[in-house]
Amino acid sequence: MPFIFIMKLRDALQNVDYDELVKLYEDVSKGSEHVKKLVSKKLDELENSAKSCAVCGKPIFFGDGAYTLIFGNDDFKKKANLCAVDCLDFFVKHLKKLEEKKATFGIKNEPYVEK
Ligand SMILES: [Zn+2]
Numbered sequence: 001m002p003f004i005f006i007m008k009l010r011d012a013l014q015n016v017d018y019d020e021l022v023k024l025y026e027d028v029s030k031g032s033e034h035v036k037k038l039v040s041k042k043l044d045e046l047e048n049s050a051k052s053c054a055v056c057g058k059p060i061f062f063g064d065g066a067y068t069l070i071f072g073n074d075d076f077k078k079k080a081n082l083c084a085v086d087c088l089d090f091f092v093k094h095l096k097k098l099e100e101k102k103a104t105f106g107i108k109n110e111p112y113v114e115k
Contacts, residue, residue, distance in 0.1 A: 054080040055087035071095070 016024065027034045051060045060066040060081050067088045072078040082088045101107075 051081045053083035053087050055082060055090050058083045 013021070024035070052058065053060055053066075060083050065084070067082045067085070069080045069082060069088065069091065070077055071080070080091055082091055
């Protein structure tokens with residue numbers, strides 16, 4: 001188990017009082033049925049909090065072969081969720097066209113520096 005996770009779990013347990021901690025310990029000792037249900041429910045929530053494809057708008061569910069493209073500069077990162085390789089391709093071509101337009105009009109991607 002990663003150290004950072006253990007630290008988060010320890011922090012979460014700071015808000016649990018003694019009686020609740022005893023119940024949690026009993027549950028964990030008996031195979032963690034309640035903890036399993038709780039973790040399973042949270043996983044469902046996260047997996048079903050659908051994001052939509054930046055190109056076609058189709059809902060994207062975690063783990064269904066979708067892509068996430070992170071781009072931009074260090075000061076302003078952008079993120080695009082894409083449902084399939086076709087949408088990824090379309091999106092990259094769109095970015096390429098934008099770059100070409102920027103080049104045509106002399107717009108640079110350099111960060112703004114106040115003089
Ligand atoms: Zn799509």
